[in-house]
Amino acid sequence: MKTKIDSRYIVMTALLIAMQIVLRRILSFNTLMNSVGFGFVPIVISAMCYGPVNSVIVYSIADIIGSILWPTGPYFPGFTLTAAISGLIYGLLLYKKPQKTSTAILLSFVASLLVALIATLGLNLFWLCNFFDLSLAALLPSRISQAAVNIPVHTVITSLMWLKLYPMLEKTVLRNRISA
Numbered sequence: 277m278k279t280k281i282d283s284r285y286i287v288m289t290a291l292l293i294a295m296q297i298v299l300r301r302i303l304s305f306n307t308l309m310n311s312v313g314f315g316f317v318p319i320v321i322s323a324m325c326y327g328p329v330n331s332v333i334v335y336s337i338a339d340i341i342g343s344i345l346w347p348t349g350p351y352f353p354g355f356t357l358t359a360a361i362s363g364l365i366y367g368l369l370l371y372k373k374p375q376k377t378s379t380a381i382l383l384s385f386v387a388s389l390l391v392a393l394i395a396t397l398g399l400n401l402f403w404l405c406n407f408f409d410l411s412l413a414a415l416l417p418s419r420i421s422q423a424a425v426n427i428p429v430h431t432v433i434t435s436l437m438w439l440k441l442y443p444m445l446e447k448t449v450l451r452n453r454i455s456a
Contacts, residue, residue, distance in 0.1 A: 285326070288449055289334060292318040296338035301346040312422070316391075319363055320370060320434050324442050325450055328367025335363035354403040362395045370434070373442060377435075384434035385427070392423040392430075 296318040304313020318338075323331040339359040343351045369387040374380045401419050405412050 293338045297342040301342040323366035323370040327371040331363035331367035332360045335359040358399040380438045381435045385431045388427045388430035396423045
């Protein structure tokens with residue numbers, strides 16, 4: 277069976293990749309060890325609109341292109357793996373539109389918490405300690421503070437996007453997602 281992919285899907289995926297690169301690499305505060313910005317927003321939109329596979333693709337490609345064009349250090353594929361896992365978490369938790377505001381807030385919180393624990397405090401910390409031969413004791417306080425700030429901010433922004441932006445996207449961009 278052949279699958280026809282809607283051109284809007286391809287264009288939206290490319291647009292989300294470009295948005296993620298700009299928000300993460302240019303319009304955020306980046307150091308080798310920490311990053312503060314809104315680079316997660318296109319990934320959340322991808323997860324909400326197209327699901328886990330698309331959000332993994334968007335985050336992985338954006339990470340590779342962004343690290344080549346605007347490096348904050350040497351390219352390391354472990355960070356791309358972390359990006360893919362973060363996209364997967366967002367995609368698995370945010371793909372289906374919730375019926376209640378409380379469900380949207382809860383799922384947004386769980387997604388933000390899991391990404392912070394698994395990506396920020398887990399894999400990225402592991403990569404930084406092993407790839408750059410840095411001390412866990414030196415990195416842990418800044419990573420914990422980054423996660424403590426990001427979790428509530430990401431939860432609020434994700435909830436608002438799910439409740440306000442997604443209905444608009446559903447009426448326009450997502451009318452014909454993928455047809456068989």
